[in-house]
Amino acid sequence: MNPLKNPSLPVNDDLQVERIGNHLNGKTIALCVTGGIAAIETPKIARHLRRYGAEVKAYVTPTALQFVGEMALEWATGKPVISKLSGLAEHICLEDLVLVAPATYNSINSIYVGIADSAVTTLIASALGKKVPVLLAPTMHKSMYDNPILQENLKKAPQYGLTIIPPRISEGKAKMPHLETLVAEVCRSLAEKENHVNLDNSVNNLYGKKILITGGHTPGKIDEIRSIGNKFKGALAVEIAKEAYLRGAEVILLLNKTGISLPPYLQSRVLFHEDYHQYTKNVFAELEQGYDAGIFSAAVADYIPTSQYQGKIPSCETELLLRLQPTKKVIKEVREKFPELFMVTFKYEDGVSQEELLEIARKRIGEGYQIVVANRAQEMQESHCAYIVGKEGVIATPQSKKEIAERLLDTMSGAI
Numbered sequence: 001m002n003p004l005k006n007p008s009l010p011v012n013d014d015l016q017v018e019r020i021g022n023h024l025n026g027k028t029i030a031l032c033v034t035g036g037i038a039a040i041e042t043p044k045i046a047r048h049l050r051r052y053g054a055e056v057k058a059y060v061t062p063t064a065l066q067f068v069g070e071m072a073l074e075w076a077t078g079k080p081v082i083s084k085l086s087g088l089a090e091h092i093c094l095e096d097l098v099l100v101a102p103a104t105y106n107s108i109n110s111i112y113v114g115i116a117d118s119a120v121t122t123l124i125a126s127a128l129g130k131k132v133p134v135l136l137a138p139t140m141h142k143s144m145y146d147n148p149i150l151q152e153n154l155k156k157a158p159q160y161g162l163t164i165i166p167p168r169i170s171e172g173k174a175k176m177p178h179l180e181t182l183v184a185e186v187c188r189s190l191a192e193k194e195n196h197v198n199l200d201n202s203v204n205n206l207y208g209k210k211i212l213i214t215g216g217h218t219p220g221k222i223d224e225i226r227s228i229g230n231k232f233k234g235a236l237a238v239e240i241a242k243e244a245y246l247r248g249a250e251v252i253l254l255l256n257k258t259g260i261s262l263p264p265y266l267q268s269r270v271l272f273h274e275d276y277h278q279y280t281k282n283v284f285a286e287l288e289q290g291y292d293a294g295i296f297s298a299a300v301a302d303y304i305p306t307s308q309y310q311g312k313i314p315s316c317e318t319e320l321l322l323r324l325q326p327t328k329k330v331i332k333e334v335r336e337k338f339p340e341l342f343m344v345t346f347k348y349e350d351g352v353s354q355e356e357l358l359e360i361a362r363k364r365i366g367e368g369y370q371i372v373v374a375n376r377a378q379e380m381q382e383s384h385c386a387y388i389v390g391k392e393g394v395i396a397t398p399q400s401k402k403e404i405a406e407r408l409l410d411t412m413s414g415a416i
Helices: 037-051 062-066 070-077 105-112 119-129 148-155 178-195 236-245 264-269 276-287 330-337 354-366 399-412
Strands: 028-033 053-059 095-102 134-138 162-164 166-171 173-175 210-214 250-256 270-273 295-298 302-303 324-326 341-347 373-375 387-390 393-396
Touching: 028 037, 028 270, 037 053, 037 062, 037 070, 037 095, 053 119, 053 148, 095 105, 095 178, 095 393, 105 134, 105 264, 105 276, 105 387, 119 134, 119 173, 119 341, 134 270, 178 236, 210 236, 210 276, 236 250, 236 264, 236 302, 236 399, 250 264, 250 276, 264 270, 276 354, 295 330, 324 373, 330 341, 341 354, 341 399, 354 387, 373 399, 387 399
Parallel strands: 028 053, 028 095, 095 134, 134 162, 210 250, 210 295, 250 270, 295 341, 341 373
Antiparallel strands: 166 173, 302 324, 373 387, 387 393
16 A cells, blocks of 8 residues: 555655755645656755755646656655646645746746646646745756747746746756755745735744845955965855845855855855955945845954065065054944944954853944854864854854854844
């Protein structure tokens, strides 16, 4: 007997997934699969959605099953696959969101003219009528993607309540977006829906908030190829930006070019700087455009060379003496110029006690900053221990970059 069709039977451990996030807790996702070769990727999509807490049900067109097996989708979702309609009225959308991936040329155009001739298109007809978010991931040959009829329909997406997830253009094809991108857009779409339904929701009310996040070091140039800097690369800033994006925030990330890995959905939201001066310029240029909050985790240089040698200093065996000058405190200038900006600053110390660290953080709070994230070298040997400090004292003591991002944004959700 198939355990998927008999809920009284125990579920095989092989059907379970490792949880990596809670953004989709309690949410049900209809994964609609249409007939393109990209359908072979859909079991991975289903599993990744479940890793963020979603319950996933697969709906397929008859041609989809020519590219991906029904058993593979059953295994990936842990549920029976809906391939045809019955007296159970499977076409009435009960899910929180519909993701069509891949969305073929034929399926997209059928949706736009209101055709409901399969389990997929009838479900979408119901979803649109109930104002359930419907996301389409167009996947096809580039010539079909560029077809003027399709392009005209894609432009009309907002008026029908549809969201288009742009494909990756490669090898003459409009390919399925990266797995991380698909899941990120699902999370953001549901954050938007909850923001409209319940404006007091403390978890998702970051939707639409503009947040500037800085990270990594800000080198001082010695010559055209050499610089003086510190060891920080910006991994924490990237983690915070990822979490903010999933919660629906409009994120811009300022980073040094250290080669740190970025998820695809953040790559167009990064401004890179080569040195302290360019970093400072980027900070103020961005803030002039209006932001709700700034998270300043960059390890800004305290000293930079007084002058930069033009070209490359010749290699030699003699001593090279550098004259250094102290830099201006960027966060202090930001506070003075943008007094209404919600500011999160970071403080790293070495050789101080826990109480001394917290006293330094409390002093900075008294200078007009809303939150200080403080840590010290002695507590970062085996984890990324931090203290999130506000006006009322220590708010949280997260133990990893991911936890810092989550707890920090939880705190900001109720404040900006």
